[in-house]
Amino acid sequence: MLFNSSLLGQVEVDENTIITFEAGLPAFENCTRFKLFHEADSNNPSVFWMQSLDNPDVLFSVTDPQRLGIRYEIELSQDEVAALALSRQEDAAILLTIYRELPSDEANPALSQLRANVRNPLIINLATQKALQKTGLACDIVFHNR
Numbered sequence: 001m002l003f004n005s006s007l008l009g010q011v012e013v014d015e016n017t018i019i020t021f022e023a024g025l026p027a028f029e030n031c032t033r034f035k036l037f038h039e040a041d042s043n044n045p046s047v048f049w050m051q052s053l054d055n056p057d058v059l060f061s062v063t064d065p066q067r068l069g070i071r072y073e074i075e076l077s078q079d080e081v082a083a084l085a086l087s088r089q090e091d092a093a094i095l096l097t098i099y100r101e102l103p104s105d106e107a108n109p110a111l112s113q114l115r116a117n118v119r120n121p122l123i124i125n126l127a128t129q130k131a132l133q134k135t136g137l138a139c140d141i142v143f144h145n146r
Helices: 076-086
Strands: 002-005 009-012 019-020 031-035 046-054 057-065 090-098 114-116 122-125 132-133
Touching: 046 090, 076 122, 076 132
Parallel strands: 019 132
Antiparallel strands: 002 009, 019 031, 031 046, 046 057, 057 090, 090 114, 090 122, 122 132
């Protein structure tokens, strides 16, 4: 199917690859269907765009936490496992939303730092394309000297 994204233009969407957040995302509860895109010429993309298929104006930048040196060990509740229809741990993928914080004293927004939402990762069952956002994680940070 063809979809007209406000930011990506007209894009082709394979309906078998639509990611479904049954409850939506916090503050975007009406957006339940998403599609991941990346630059066509990139064989190993570091950033993906997660486009809402319910609202052409909603697009998130997401990345694999391992790209940022982050490794998660997340315990899911039985309700979360059921919502994801997750039967095998290896089917779960984790993504982080990334954003550019715009400090009021910064003259050029393009120079502001990128930040990742590490306490609220997205969890996707790659087998079923069902997903959820795990909110409010308490994080233990361990630094390794390499």
